[in-house]
Amino acid sequence: MFTKENDRLIFRYDAEQLWIEPWGPNALRVRATKQNKMPLENWALQDKPSIEPHILIEEGATIVNGGITGTITKSGKLTISNKQGKIILEEFTRNRRDESDPKCSALEIEAREFKGLLGGDYHVTCRFESDPDEKIFGMGQYQQPHLNLKGHDLELAQRNSQSSVPFALSSLGYGFLWNNPAIGRAVFGMNVTTFEAYSSTILDYWVVCGDTPKEIVEAYADATGKVPIMPEYGLGFWQCKLRYQTQDELLSIAREYAKREVPLDVIVVDFFHWPKQGEWKFDPTYWPDPDAMINELKEMGVELMVSIWPTVDYASENYEEMREKGLLIRTDRGIRIGMNFQGDTIYTDVTNPEARKYIWEKAKANYHSKGVKIFWLDEAEPEYTVYNFDNYRYHAGPNLQIGNIYPVEYARAFYEGQTVAGQTDIVNLIRCAWAGSQKFGTLVWSGDIASSWPSFRSQLAAGLNMGIAGIPWWTTDIGGFHGGNPDDPAFRELFVRWFQWGAFCPVMRLHGNRLPQQPQYGDSGGASCRSGAPNEIWSYGEEVYKICKNYIEMRNSIKDYVRELMIEAHMKGSPIMRPCFYEFPEDENCWERRTFSTYMFGHKYLCCPVLEPGQRIMKVYLPKINGERWFSNTNGFTYEGGQTVEIPCPLETMPVFAKGGFPERGF
Numbered sequence: 001m002f003t004k005e006n007d008r009l010i011f012r013y014d015a016e017q018l019w020i021e022p023w024g025p026n027a028l029r030v031r032a033t034k035q036n037k038m039p040l041e042n043w044a045l046q047d048k049p050s051i052e053p054h055i056l057i058e059e060g061a062t063i064v065n066g067g068i069t070g071t072i073t074k075s076g077k078l079t080i081s082n083k084q085g086k087i088i089l090e091e092f093t094r095n096r097r098d099e100s101d102p103k104c105s106a107l108e109i110e111a112r113e114f115k116g117l118l119g120g121d122y123h124v125t126c127r128f129e130s131d132p133d134e135k136i137f138g139m140g141q142y143q144q145p146h147l148n149l150k151g152h153d154l155e156l157a158q159r160n161s162q163s164s165v166p167f168a169l170s171s172l173g174y175g176f177l178w179n180n181p182a183i184g185r186a187v188f189g190m191n192v193t194t195f196e197a198y199s200s201t202i203l204d205y206w207v208v209c210g211d212t213p214k215e216i217v218e219a220y221a222d223a224t225g226k227v228p229i230m231p232e233y234g235l236g237f238w239q240c241k242l243r244y245q246t247q248d249e250l251l252s253i254a255r256e257y258a259k260r261e262v263p264l265d266v267i268v269v270d271f272f273h274w275p276k277q278g279e280w281k282f283d284p285t286y287w288p289d290p291d292a293m294i295n296e297l298k299e300m301g302v303e304l305m306v307s308i309w310p311t312v313d314y315a316s317e318n319y320e321e322m323r324e325k326g327l328l329i330r331t332d333r334g335i336r337i338g339m340n341f342q343g344d345t346i347y348t349d350v351t352n353p354e355a356r357k358y359i360w361e362k363a364k365a366n367y368h369s370k371g372v373k374i375f376w377l378d379e380a381e382p383e384y385t386v387y388n389f390d391n392y393r394y395h396a397g398p399n400l401q402i403g404n405i406y407p408v409e410y411a412r413a414f415y416e417g418q419t420v421a422g423q424t425d426i427v428n429l430i431r432c433a434w435a436g437s438q439k440f441g442t443l444v445w446s447g448d449i450a451s452s453w454p455s456f457r458s459q460l461a462a463g464l465n466m467g468i469a470g471i472p473w474w475t476t477d478i479g480g481f482h483g484g485n486p487d488d489p490a491f492r493e494l495f496v497r498w499f500q501w502g503a504f505c506p507v508m509r510l511h512g513n514r515l516p517q518q519p520q521y522g523d524s525g526g527a528s529c530r531s532g533a534p535n536e537i538w539s540y541g542e543e544v545y546k547i548c549k550n551y552i553e554m555r556n557s558i559k560d561y562v563r564e565l566m567i568e569a570h571m572k573g574s575p576i577m578r579p580c581f582y583e584f585p586e587d588e589n590c591w592e593r594r595t596f597s598t599y600m601f602g603h604k605y606l607c608c609p610v611l612e613p614g615q616r617i618m619k620v621y622l623p624k625i626n627g628e629r630w631f632s633n634t635n636g637f638t639y640e641g642g643q644t645v646e647i648p649c650p651l652e653t654m655p656v657f658a659k660g661g662f663p664e665r666g667f
Contacts, residue, residue, distance in 0.1 A: 246521060634650070
């Protein structure tokens with residue numbers, strides 16, 4: 001049975017109801033359930049824009065929203081077509097409910113399957129026909145080297161170094177968001193495409209049609225939200241290692257960068273700077289005067305980033321109060337211990353707003369007075385005027401949330417004739433993200449990855465697919481996290497190549513747990529967590545140091561360009577790192593695997609990371625461009641696009657090609 005309710009087409013059959021409605025230009029949201037009432041959470045999607053579709057109900061039914069059309073047969077099978085009338089998505093059904101369907105079958109396989117679970121939820125499966133020639137990109141960050149995900153079986157779950165962001169960009173001209181946060185699975189098979197949620201009450205997805213990848217990704221950003229403006233300190237070089245053990249050690253590193261006149265924007269106080277997990281403050285034994293430390297850093301032009309963990313030690317000063325107030329996660333049975341790393345700990349229940357507020361209040365009390373500028377957003381007007389604790393007025397961006405805490409980082413910029421003046425959200429450096437996380441200032445790093453060439457290769461695919469999946473702020477541990485000896489010539493080569501590539505990532509951040517482990521400094525508080533070997537650019541010998549310094553200076557020289565890209569990400573949702581097909585969709589070669597080891601850093605630079613040990617010559621395909629030539633940084637030659645060229649890649653240089661030349665120094 002078909003009905004129309006305002007802008008919504010509804011199909012009911014037996015226990016199922018299916019809703020299809022417009023959700024942005026050229027986009028449809030599809031929901032189905034066998035509950036008595038349709039669940040109403042929007043999950044990753046922002047509020048629905050007001051759009052009036054064309055709905056026609058006859059024997060079957062259609063809903064048209066601009067350049068996208070949904071068609072349902074009388075038996076309930078759904079197909080989605082673009083403005084040319086070409087089917088881009090067709091449900092995979094193999095049943096006998098409609099004998100006029102050419103795919104009528106006795107297999108009895110449903111496109112929308114709900115298998116009941118104890119407690120009332122369902123194992124939900126959604127199936128579509130598969131085009132073997134289709135290419136799929138996006139879906140977040142997975143530790144594998146393939147950019148094209150066709151033929152892949154992906155777990156929909158978060159892990160250290162895996163971020164499931166289930167938005168797929170298709171070479172057929174559509175984008176698909178699996179709008180269900182349940183743990184599940186996505187399979188882009190040659191015979192069938194499936195999405196599963198292992199425990200849910202709803203089948204929920206969003207699909208958009210577009211003429212280019214850029215148009216599709218920007219529409220997805222409109223639907224799920226955009227990043228704030230990256231603060232100025234996010235544009236340059238970040239220094240980090242497993243952990244700096246004392247205030248003196250950290251300051252000595254910052255002073256050495258200043259002495260060597262190497263630009264440094266951020267230095268990180270990583271984990272176990274606290275007395276115990278669940279005490280969000282500096283341990284005064286090792287960090288006796290944070291105010292003086294931060295003031296000295298600021299005089300050097302360096303910002304401090306502080307690590308905050310969600311674990312709470314049974315012996316911490318906050319444990320009993322948090323348990324009493326219900327701010328900790330619970331277990332079905334057994335002892336309430338979530339992790340036993342450096343103590344018996346349990347996680348903060350961050351799904352509880354009171355728990356989030358509790359941690360922020362602790363952070364405000366213990367870090368705000370130490371020079372971390374933050375304000376509480378308690379009022380917002382149409383132009384996004386906000387008030388900080390001192391009642392100063394600021395103009396803030398549209399992604400701020402009433403009741404949250406933000407840093408006081410005023411940003412101004414210009415983009416396409418518009419003044420962009422916004423209060424930047426806090427930069428959250430985190431291991432995992434989901435669809436929509438970008439609007440909360442999420443800078444995702446690729447987690448605790450191996451210090452190896454295969455791992456390095458996988459990060460390129462991970463970063464490009466994260467950008468397509470709507471997460472423009474992304475970075476890696478330059479050199480990898482696990483191991484790597486700075487005195488090992490083989491690791492030095494890997495480190496150099498990773499560092500060169502890091503200069504053309506959205507954020508350039510050095511981190512890692514280098515070998516050998518350093519002696520424990522102190523015997524109280526967080527001192528039991530030892531640290532790795534030195535991980536500063538001078539730790540790798542003079543040859544490596546000179547190369548790294550050059551690339552830091554080069555990154556500094558293109559800050560205006562990086563800022564432009566960050567503003568574009570804020571305004572449009574554009575990725576900073578882009579597969580070549582994103583900028584050159586009409587060049588068929590850019591959709592082929594042989595071009596997937598290169599990428600565009602914004603619209604101007606074609607980057608060619610060196611991904612193999614000992615490589616000193618490489619072949620690069622140059623996309624077709626009209627009216628301009630590609631300039632090479634390795635041999636000084638200029639080239640017409642649309643050809644493959646052989647170029648040198650000596651250890652000191654990562655090949656980069658620029659449209660129109662290299663006005664900045666350092667290339």
